[in-house]
Amino acid sequence: MPPSAAYSIWETELTSDQFGRMWLNKFRFDIGHGNIPTTMTATLRSVLEAKLVSIGKGLPPLVILETVIQENPILFDLQGLRGPPGNEPYSFVIRLEVFAYFYLKRRVLLTILDDDDEELNFIWRNIDGTITSRFFSGKVRTDRAFFWCAPTKELETTSAKYTADRAATILRDRLGLHLLDKGHRLIRIDVPVAALVGKRLRAPNTLDSGANPAFVPSDSPDGYGRTLNLATITRDVKEIVAEEIPFDETFEIHRLGMVTSKVPHISWLGVEALII
Amino acid sequence: MTDYSKRNNPKFSQHDFDNPLTWLESLSQEDLRDWLRRALWVRITLPLIIPPASRIAVEISTTLKKGSAKLKSTVREIVPVLLREWGRDDPKAVLDDLLIISGRLRAASSEASIADIITRRLGDSEDAVQLRQRGLSVLSGFGCSERTAPLFEQYLKNVEYAAISYRALYRYDLKYAETRLQDIVSIFQDSPDELDMVVRTLFRDLQSPSQLVDILVEYLREAEPRSILDVVEALRCAGVFNAELFIRAKPTHRIKVFRLLLERCPPSDLQQLLLRLKPVGISFYSLRQRDGTELIQAISYDSLSEQRISDSIVSTHELSEEVMEAFVIGSEPLAWVETISGNEWVN
Numbered sequence: 001m002p003p004s005a006a007y008s009i010w011e012t013e014l015t016s017d018q019f020g021r022m023w024l025n026k027f028r029f030d031i032g033h034g035n036i037p038t039t040m041t042a043t044l045r046s047v048l049e050a051k052l053v054s055i056g057k058g059l060p061p062l063v064i065l066e067t068v069i070q071e072n073p074i075l076f077d078l079q080g081l082r083g084p085p086g087n088e089p090y091s092f093v094i095r096l097e098v099f100a101y102f103y104l105k106r107r108v109l110l111t112i113l114d115d116d117d118e119e120l121n122f123i124w125r126n127i128d129g130t131i132t133s134r135f136f137s138g139k140v141r142t143d144r145a146f147f148w149c150a151p152t153k154e155l156e157t158t159s160a161k162y163t164a165d166r167a168a169t170i171l172r173d174r175l176g177l178h179l180l181d182k183g184h185r186l187i188r189i190d191v192p193v194a195a196l197v198g199k200r201l202r203a204p205n206t207l208d209s210g211a212n213p214a215f216v217p218s219d220s221p222d223g224y225g226r227t228l229n230l231a232t233i234t235r236d237v238k239e240i241v242a243e244e245i246p247f248d249e250t251f252e253i254h255r256l257g258m259v260t261s262k263v264p265h266i267s268w269l270g271v272e273a274l275i276i
Numbered sequence: 277m278t279d280y281s282k283r284n285n286p287k288f289s290q291h292d293f294d295n296p297l298t299w300l301e302s303l304s305q306e307d308l309r310d311w312l313r314r315a316l317w318v319r320i321t322l323p324l325i326i327p328p329a330s331r332i333a334v335e336i337s338t339t340l341k342k343g344s345a346k347l348k349s350t351v352r353e354i355v356p357v358l359l360r361e362w363g364r365d366d367p368k369a370v371l372d373d374l375l376i377i378s379g380r381l382r383a384a385s386s387e388a389s390i391a392d393i394i395t396r397r398l399g400d401s402e403d404a405v406q407l408r409q410r411g412l413s414v415l416s417g418f419g420c421s422e423r424t425a426p427l428f429e430q431y432l433k434n435v436e437y438a439a440i441s442y443r444a445l446y447r448y449d450l451k452y453a454e455t456r457l458q459d460i461v462s463i464f465q466d467s468p469d470e471l472d473m474v475v476r477t478l479f480r481d482l483q484s485p486s487q488l489v490d491i492l493v494e495y496l497r498e499a500e501p502r503s504i505l506d507v508v509e510a511l512r513c514a515g516v517f518n519a520e521l522f523i524r525a526k527p528t529h530r531i532k533v534f535r536l537l538l539e540r541c542p543p544s545d546l547q548q549l550l551l552r553l554k555p556v557g558i559s560f561y562s563l564r565q566r567d568g569t570e571l572i573q574a575i576s577y578d579s580l581s582e583q584r585i586s587d588s589i590v591s592t593h594e595l596s597e598e599v600m601e602a603f604v605i606g607s608e609p610l611a612w613v614e615t616i617s618g619n620e621w622v623n
Contacts (some may be wrong), residue, residue: 062288063320071321097334101376106409108439108473116380116417122480130476130514134469143319143369148328159411177327178333188331211294212325 006052007045009192014061020211022272023062026206026217033219035205036079044207047072050270062211068205070144078146080202084223084240087193090149091257093175095183096120103130103138103189104248108203112155124185133249140191141244148204148228150175150239152190159188164257172259174236181263186256191242196251204273207265208241214266216274230263233270286311292323295338299323301347308347309354312336316358329567333373337380359389368403372410379414389428390415405436420448430491432456438463439474443481450487453478455496461503468506475507477512488516489525489533504537505545513555514535519557523585532589536573572583611622 003011014020030036047068055064066248069076097116100109100123109123123131134138140147146162158174159167171177180186202208203225209215217236218226226235286307292299303311315321316338326335342353357376362371371393378386394411406614412431428444431437442460446453459477465469482488496504511517522530524607541549548562557578576586 019290019293060289060322063314066320066322067318092329094329095334097338098329098331101334102331103472106406106440107436108470108477130473132469135473142328143326143332155301175329177329179325179327180329205389211322212327214325214327 003045004052006048007049008258010048010052010061014065017267018272019211020061022213022268022275023065023206023207023211023221025272025275026215029208029219030217034081035203035217036081036207040079040207043075044068044114047075054107066211068244069210073145076207077144078200078202078241078243079207079243080205080224081199081205083202084229084238087196089152089156089190089193090196090240090242091152091155091173091188091190092147092149093155093177093186093188096124096179098188099123099187099189099253102258103136104188105135105137108114111133120185127253127255131160133251136247136251136253137247138247139244140189140247144208144210144242145244146200146208147244148239150237151190154237157252159256164255165260167259169259169261171256173264174227174228174229175239178196178212178230178266179263180257180259184259186259188244188254188256189247190252190254191245192252195245197208199245200242201242203241204241213268213271215271216271228274229272231267233267233274235274277439281408284500290322291324296324301344305350305354308350309357311362312351312354312358316373317366324448327337328591331373333376336373337377340377340381348381351377351381352385355381355383356389357387359386359393362393362395363371371407375407375410375414382418385423385510387415387418387421391424397432404498409437410442412437416440416444416447419446423594432459433463434464439470439477442474443477446478447481450491450536453482454491457491457495457507458498458500458503461507462500465503465506468510471506472513474509476516479511479514479516485521485524486526486529489529493529493532493536496533496540499540501540501542502545504541508549509536509552511550517553517556518582519579522577523583524581527587534587562582 011024015024027042028245031038048064051064051071053098055067057220059067094103097120100116100120100155104123142148155171158171159169162170168184172180172184203218203220203223204215205225206215206217214228216223216226216228216235220226220235222238224238224240227237227239229236230235286303288299300308313468315324315332316536319332321332321336324335324339325334340348343351355374358377359374359567362374375390377383378390390411394408394415398408407429407487408431412428415427418424422429425445425448428441432441432445438460442452442456443568452483460474461471464474475609478491479488482491495507499507508517522533538546539548557580559578560572574586574588576622578584
C-alpha cells in the first residue's frame with residue numbers, strides 16, 4: 001500500500017534537516033544489514049500513520065517519531081536480530097547523579113536535593129567505602145525498560161591505562177556519551193553474569209537509540225554493536241542493549257573519575273558518512 | 277490519564293540540539309509548561325537529548341539549574357501545577373521525576389502539593405513507599421517548617437521514613453537530634469549499616485564538635501542501656517567518636533559524656549566499649565582499691581596531632597582511702613600511682 005499523504009509529508013519534513021535524515025538513513029542501514037526485521041519498515045509506517053491522524057499539527061517530525069517509539073515498547077524496544085555470543089561480563093557507565101537518585105536505598109541515603117552538591121560529594125567520596133553494596137537498590141534501566149552496556153574488560157583496559165579523571169574523559173568520548181560535559185563524575189557498574197541469564201541481549205539498533213544523533217548502527221559479524229567515538233568519529237567500543245534488571249548487592253561499583261574536558265566538536269557529516 | 281502527546285511542541289532547529297538551554301530560555305511560560313509535560317508524561321525531551329548514562333529528571337534539572345534566574349523562577353511556578361495534575365493513574369516515574377526536578381530547582385512553592393501527595397494520594401505499595409521517601413526528602417531539602425514538622429513527626433516512627441524525617445527535624449531544631457536519637461537507634465537496631473549511615477549523616481550536619489557532645493549527653497541520659505554500645509560503635513566507625521572530638525569540646529561537657537557512659541552502659545558491655553575506644557585515642561585509667569574493685573578515675577585523650585589531655589572524673593573524696601594501683605584498661609599498666617592530688621591525674 002502506498003504511504004498516506006500525511007506520512008509522505010512527515011517523511012519529507014524529517015529528511016529536510018540533518019538529524020532527521022541521519023535517523024532515517026540509520027534505520028535503513030539497520031534494515032539493509034539485517035539488524036532488525038524487514039517488516040519493521042511497514043510496522044513503523046503504520047504506527048506513524050495512525051499517530052499522524054490523531055496528533056496535532058505543527059509537531060516536529062522527530063518528536064512524532066520519538067513519541068511513537070516511546071508509546072510502543074513492545075513493537076520497538078530490543079527488536080534487534082543480532083546478539084552477542086556467550087556469557088561475557090558487562091558493565092555500564094552512569095553519571096553520579098543518576099547513581100545517587102536511582103541506585104541507592106532511599107530510606108537512609110536520602111539526598112537533600114536543593115543543596116545536592118554536598119550530598120553528591122558525600123556519595124562520591126564514599127563509593128567503595130561507607131556506601132557498601134548493602135545500600136544498593138533500584139532497577140538497571142534508562143528511561144526505557146532496557147540499558148546500554150559494554151564488555152567489562154574493554155572498560156577496564158581503558159581505566160587501567162590512565163589516571164581516573166583522564167580515564168573518565170576518554171571513556172566519555174569512546175562510549176559516545178554525547179552531552180556529558182566537563183565536570184561530570186562517572187561511575188562504572190559491573191553487572192554480575194548471573195543477572196543477565198535469560199534476559200534479552202541485543203546489538204543496539206536505531207529504534208533503541210531514539211533520536212540520539214551520537215548513535216551509529218553496526219553490522220559487525222561478532223554480534224555486538226559499536227559506540228561512536230566522539231573524538232575520532234569512528235565506530236569504537238563493543239556495546240549491547242539489555243533488558244531491565246534489578247540492581248542489588250551482587251553488583252560492583254567503581255568510581256571512574258571526573259570528565260575534565262568539553263565534549264569534542266562533532267562533525268555530523270562525518271557521522272552521516274559512517275552509515276552511507 | 278491525559279494524552280500529552282497531542283499538545284503543541286514549539287519548533288526547534290538542529291542548532292538547538294547543541295544548546296537546548298538557549299532554546300528553553302526562549303520559550304514562553306505556557307510553551308515551557310507544555311514541553312515539561314511532554315518530557316515527563318510522554319518522555320520526549322527534544323531538543324534536549326538524554327544520553328544513555330543519564331535519566332530524564334537528571335538531565336532536565338541539571339540543564340535548568342544552569343539557566344537564568346528568570347527561567348528557574350518560571351520552572352518553580354510550573355512544577356506545582358504539574359504536581360497537581362499528576363493523578364493516581366499516571367505513571368509513577370512521572371511523579372518521581374517531578375519530585376527530583378522540584379527538589380533540585382528548589383521549587384518550594386510545591387510544598388503543599390507534595391505534602392498532599394504524600395499523605396493522601398499514595399498507597400502503601402513498594403513504589404508508593406519509594407515515592408513518599410522521595411517526597412519527604414524533597415520537603416526536607418526545602419527546610420522543615422511549622423507546616424511540615426507535624427508531617428515529619430508523623431513519619432518518624434516508621435522505619436521507611438524515620439531517617440529522612442529525623443534529619444529534617446533536627447535541621448529545623450537541633451533539640452530533635454537529642455530527643456529522638458534513641459527512637460532512631462531503636463528503629464534501626466536490627467540494621468547496623470543503616471544506623472551507621474544515619475549517625476554519619478547527623479555528624480556531617482552538625483556545625484561543631486561541641487554540638488555532637490551535647491547531643492551525646494542528652495542521648496545518654498535517656499538511652500536504652502543495651503543500645504549504647506551500638507551507638508558509640510557507629511560513631512567510632514564513622515570516625516567521629518575519637519580523642520580529637522573530645523579535645524575540642526568543653527571539659528565539663530566531655531566529663532558529662534563519660535560519667536553518663538560509665539553509669540548507664542550495662543556492665544557486660546562496658547569492658548568491650550572501653551577496649552574499642554583505646555584505638556581512637558581514648559584511654560581509661562582505673563584505680564584498684566584495696567577491696568579489689570576497680571574504679572575508673574581518669575580518661576586521657578591522645579589525638580593524632582599528638583595533643584594529649586586528661587580528665588579526672590572522680591574526685592578524691594569519692595575514692596576509697598587506700599588506692600593501690602592504676603592501669604590502662606586493656607593494656608599493660610602505664611604507671612603506678614601512690615597518691616591522688618586534688619583532681620589532677622598523676623601519670
